[in-house]
Amino acid sequence: MSRTPTLRPRVTHSAPETRPPRVARPLRAELRRGVGPPAGAAVLATLLFTMYTKADSWQTGWTDTTDMLRAAGALLGAPPAAAAACWQGGRERRRGTEELLATVARSRLRQTLLAAAPTIVWPVVGYLLTAALCLLATWPYAGDGHPFVSLIAADATAIGSFAALGFVAGRVVPWRLAPPVVALAVYLIQPFIGVQDAPASWLSPGKEHIFSWDRPVWWFGPASMVWTAGLAAAALLAYATRRRARALALAPLAAAATAAVLIVQTGDGLWRPDPASAVLVCDDGTPRVCATRAHSHLLPGASAALAGLAAKLRGVPNAPTRIVESLDDRRVRRTDAPLSGWNSYFRRGRMVEPEMFAANAAFGATAPSCPGVSDMERYNDISEAVAEWLAPMPRPKRVPAGWNEPGYTRNLKRLKTMPDDERTRWLGDYFAAVRTCRLERVTAP
Structure with missing residues (x-):
């Protein structure tokens, strides 16, 4: 008797599946390199050191902490952010890659936003981290009330807006000394506007308030954000869009002008007595x-x-x-x-x-x-x-010589x-x- 052969399936060894290499997202890649992270670290270190040395003057209440954060952010946070962004703006010109980027399918506006993102995002993150740590340090001694989060958000927006303006200046001005000049201009302009005895002084993000029993009107923070962000958006659109589409820059510019008029017309009325606190x-x-x-x-x-x-x-x-x-x-x-x-x-x-x-x-x-x-x-x-x-x-225990009774x-x-x-x-x-x-x-x- 003959045996019937058993048929077995033929096993074939195929090559392992190969997945395409993972391509990092452009924004993530931009945020990890360049002067953005060092700029954010510099803003964080500068603000933390300043707030630490002045802790005796602000660690008593929410209003004092908010005022000191606003002044420190405007005077010490915005200038280095603007300078770093200005340096970042001249990156392609220094590398000689402007003509190469012009051939990329990505739009000029998108290229500009991706290049500007690191020096806008990281300084803002540095300021927000400083604000969070200072508010936590104030919490055990603040008593009643609450921090003015909308004003802190407006100050963070102002730092990012100055960085965006500095980036555009770096793209437009082919000068290696442009970054320090931009930083000096931001440092001088804000206090000059803030010390004016006029309603326009409230346009400066560093304008301080005095009375602890007052509170800002609810729209002051959002209006300040529109004022500074509108200027930055108008500058970016005017630079990065095509000539036919540059009229789009008028929309954020009009919004910034409207917010500025509202702030100036209100003046000192931006802060009003809080009956519960007073x-x-x-x-x-x-x-x-x-x-x-x-x-x-x-x-x-x-x-x-x-x-x-x-x-x-x-x-x-x-x-x-x-x-x-x-x-x-x-x-x-x-x-x-x-x-x-x-x-x-x-x-x-x-x-x-x-x-x-x-x-x-x-x-x-x-x-x-x-x-x-x-x-x-x-x-x-x-x-x-x-x-x-x-x-x-x-x-004094010792009376100086020549002192008259x-x-x-x-x-x-x-x-x-x-x-x-x-x-x-x-x-x-x-x-x-x-x-x-x-x-x-x-x-x-």
Whole structure:
């Protein structure tokens, strides 16, 4: 019997499948090379060092932190970003590849955006990282309120916009010294605009605000973004589009002009009092010590620093009934002793200059704003003596040679030696005259 052969399938070994090599995306490749990453690192290092050295002046509240970030970003972040972008803009001219790029199928606008992206993105990332770290450092000491994120976003947009303008300048100006000139121009123009006593000063991203109990109008941040980004977009479109399509640059330019007009017409009204932050919070002492809600977390330290002054005022007729944080309005009563700049006496939520704080409070209690005062020198000698008795001003231990004794010394010595009842009666008459602005009734002790 013969066997039937078993048929087995023939195995063929085929070559392994080969996948096409992975091509990196152009934007990712551009972001990894060139001066973009070093520029972002330089902006980050510069801003972090500056904020660290100035931490005592901003690490007390959200408004102070935002103001310092805005000033540092505009003055120290934008110039190096613009200079790096200007250098990046002249890259093809230095390499001699301009004619080669003209033959690429990719449009000129896309080529321009890809080349400019590193020096726009990385400095913005450096600023945002600085802002995030500073806000985290402020959070334990800020008290009520919240950071103004829209203004921080507007400042980041301004840094990117200056970088875009610097890139266009590098493409247009064939000069190796163009980057430092661009950086110097950005550094000088912003403060020049910001210090002007005019509504146009708010066009500068580095314009600072003072009062911690105010808040920006909701559209200030977006309008600032449109103002700076519109100029940058118009410059990029005017450079990178064809001659027939350059009219497209008019659209972002018109948007920037509209935002600028809105900002200038509003002026100082861009910041408005926040009723929740401006309301006064007081302790239970006599006289009462009151701070705005924005600084209410500093009230225990302020009350402790003013304990000696309050003890001397207690029981004096017509003496101030409150020592209040001075507001930019008319809510301060005649019976109040105004005191401004509370946060300047604190570092990270703790009082660091209690004697100076109390001395300025005593000055606010004895120096009312009364128009048309005659014989002001005599009144100043008396009021300074009262303020010095209430809370002595810190003075150097060593008196310099040739220093003359101030005129209020005799009145101060008299106040210190007066019997308690007589001094209380005299102080009552003094504060009554001060409250009614009848300073001619003030007599020497």
